[in-house]
Amino acid sequence: MMLQVHESVGHPTELDRVLGMEAAFAGTSFVGVADLGRLRYGSELVTIVSDACTPGGLGSYAYDDEGVAGQTVDLVRDGVLVGFQSSRETAAAAGADRSNGTMRAEGWENFPLIRMTNVNLLPGEGSLEDLLADVERGIFMATNKSWSIDDKRKNFQFGCEIAWEISKGRLGKMLKNPRYTGITPAFWASCDAIAGPEEWKVRGTPNCGKGQPGQTMRVGHGTSPARFREVSIGVSQ
Amino acid sequence: MRIHSSKPLDPETARAAAGAVLDLPGADEVEVLMTASRTGLTRYAHSEIIQNTVRSELRAYVRAVVGDRVATASTNQLDPTSMRLAGGRALEAAVASRPDPGWPGLPAPEKVGRAEAVGRWDEDTAAATPAQRARAVSDILKASSAPNAAGIYETSTHSYTVINSAGIDCSDAFTRCITTCLVDDDGGTGWGEASSHSAAEVDVERAAATAAAKARHSRAPRSAEAGVYEVVLEPSASAMLLEFLSYVGFGAKQVIDGESFLATRTGEQVTAGNVTIADDVFHPRSVGIGFDLEGVPKKPVTVIDRGHAIAPVTDLRTAAALDVPPSGHSSGSTEYGPIASNVVLYGGDESPEDLIGAVEDGILVTRFHYVNVLDRPSTLLTGMTRDGTFRIRRGEIAEPVTNFRFSQSVLAALASTLGIGSDVRAVAPDFGSFGSSAAPSLRLGEFHFASTTSH
Structure with missing residues (x-):
């Protein structure tokens, strides 16, 4: 789940992308400033935060590189877009009172850019087994190994290391080279279960790339397994 | 360390730096790879410059070989003391490393030959200033005639030197100029780009006009x-x-x-x-x-x-x-x-x-x-x-x-x-x-x- 959150929620809610500053390289975003508080990003189960204070998170810090304190900010609350990751300049441009402190540079020789902190999908309830139990026929995907998403962060395709068939609530045979694809808001709208705190873990991505000249950044994602209905799988040639 | 030419690292300076460490006591073989670059990048979005960067980087990688144990340490200071410190760290790491059974040894010129420089170097590109890059962006914006253009204009220089204790001694350098232009015309987007080792061969106006025409045609x-x-x-x-x-x-x-x-x-x-x-x-x-x-x-x-x-x-x-x-x-x-x-x-x-x-x-x-x-x-x-x-x-x-x-x-x-x-x-x-x-x-x-x- 962490890469799913990273690519389809983390990047599209970076306010510099939303405002077009990254247009020529990594692209923009399907969300606009006017969508704040209005856009249904996912189902009511989906709440996602940008949290620079997550204990143990690879994207945790006390202050960003503009000297703004690290914060916990809702990006998607109960399925609705309610926030962006911002800097002092972009917050003002978008009419916000203040930056939420996400400007970071790879090193002293780089410009700070808006970078993800720990963008976390908050846990729901129940175990992984509970999630599986309600699946008559499905696929359990694990560990992204290939990722691709369009320049507005809408059409995505992920390949995974491994998957298992789910049949009548139980894991079945192992599957090789599983892939799934979707459109960001429709995919998150199809989320009908998120496992609880007992399954929730913060994992790190040490090599998130952005900007010109390119910079890599360490970011974190807290997630637990989640269930999505009617997902297109097995895309191949 | 003073740089004596428009190249970010000239071969003589590199040779002097490597000389401090090639005879590292305790090492059977030593290799020094030195890379240096100077990159000026002007970035624009919404048809205005949003970022100007000039970045100079220099790095020496000292590789020490003891039998089939190999390790590398790096420094960004080319004075003899810094080079010897890096060599010492490489040697210490090599001795502590596990043997590498696939280690092929360092190359020697009598076995692999001596490299020929490609020489993709253009002095005018190397000398490009922030003002010249800004003028190039201005030309792009005029040619695109667009209120919403984004991209880069970049000029850079890159030097590489490899010297080893088996006799390899080679240097080469290149320049590069890159421009990109994305035009957003009422939701239709178009792209143009160009790159070469020589800025004179990079037609920014053509790239911008191509992007603008594609954007216009891409609407709806x-x-x-x-x-x-x-x-x-x-x-x-x-x-x-x-x-x-x-x-x-x-x-x-x-x-x-x-x-x-x-x-x-x-x-x-x-x-x-x-x-x-x-x-x-x-x-x-x-x-x-x-x-x-x-x-x-x-x-x-x-x-x-x-x-x-x-x-x-x-x-x-x-x-x-x-x-x-x-x-x-x-x-x-x-x-x-x-x-x-x-x-x-x-x-x-x-x-x-x-x-x-x-x-x-x-x-x-x-x-x-x-x-x-x-x-x-x-x-x-x-x-x-x-x-x-x-x-x-x-x-x-x-x-x-x-x-x-x-x-x-x-x-x-x-x-x-x-x-x-x-x-x-x-x-x-x-x-x-x-x-x-x-x-x-x-x-x-x-x-x-x-x-x-x-x-």
Whole structure:
């Protein structure tokens, strides 16, 4: 789940992308400033935060590189877009009172850019087994190994290391080279279960790339397994 | 350390720095790789400059060898004390390392030859100032006539030197100029780009005008069905496929590991007979240096010759494993292995207009976005189109269409090649500064678009 959150929620809610500053390289975003508080990003189960204070998170810090304190900010609350990751300049441009402190540079020789902190999908309830139990026929995907998403962060395709068939609530045979694809808001709208705190873990991505000249950044994602209905799988040639 | 010439590191300074550590007591062999660059990058968005960067970097990597134990330490100070400190750290790490049974030894000139500098250096590009870069952006914005243009104008210099205790002593340097232009015209986007070792050869106004025209024509795109289409890929799109084909299959380590198509298909016809692909830093459109990161002379390697899979590029280690001479393509990483970093797909004799004119019903792709690998041995990739995707009808560019996601084996696509443009263009890498691609427009008979998006 962490890469799913990273690519389809983390990047599209970076306010510099939303405002077009990254247009020529990594692209923009399907969300606009006017969508704040209005856009249904996912189902009511989906709440996602940008949290620079997550204990143990690879994207945790006390202050960003503009000297703004690290914060916990809702990006998607109960399925609705309610926030962006911002800097002092972009917050003002978008009419916000203040930056939420996400400007970071790879090193002293780089410009700070808006970078993800720990963008976390908050846990729901129940175990992984509970999630599986309600699946008559499905696929359990694990560990992204290939990722691709369009320049507005809408059409995505992920390949995974491994998957298992789910049949009548139980894991079945192992599957090789599983892939799934979707459109960001429709995919998150199809989320009908998120496992609880007992399954929730913060994992790190040490090599998130952005900007010109390119910079890599360490970011974190807290997630637990989640269930999505009617997902297109097995895309191949 | 004062830099004595317009090159970010001149060979004499490099030689003096290496001299402090080549006779490191306790080491059997020592190698010093020095890289230096100066990159000025002016970035613009919403038709105004948003960022100006000038960055100078210098790094010396000292590799110490004790028997078959090897380790590297680096420093960004070239004075003798700093170099000896780095050498001492490398030696300490080497002694503490596990033996490397595949260690091929450092190259010696009597075995691998002496490298020839490619010399892709242009003094005017090296001397470009922030004011000149700003003027170039101004020219781009005037030529695009757009309120919403975004991109970069970059000039850079890069120096490489490898000196080792076995007698290797080689230096080369290159300059590069890159411009990109994305125009957003009421939701329609268009792309133009150019790059060369010489800023004088980078036509910023043409790139901007191309982007503006494509953006204008891209407004209000129509939906098109996913499926298999005949396509014409412009050079930016062709180069992206070429870069990934090289990444997944042109290195000898991928062959040894069984991940490359060359592991099972060498000698077979893998593309159409009119396709020849090589790694050739001496090609006039290539930008790079004449040796690899171990100082081995870089030889042109034809990987696919008139459709037939021939051979991978090698470094010392993989060449020894395959019992072939090294081709000079060390990436500096044992984990990744050799890399083909100056890939060329040789041009044909058709103009881009000829290629489009021959298509009854197909798709014109300006560029791809966020390409990634789905399966290495079959060269299966996925990615999106962007910034100028058009239907071709009866030999003419027709309506704009919403972007596609492709899921396609590069070799399978090239097996359906129907035409190759004469418009071979240099394309700089998206990430980093090492290497280049040179690719023409391609007309491919079958290209699989798996899904679409809303813009």
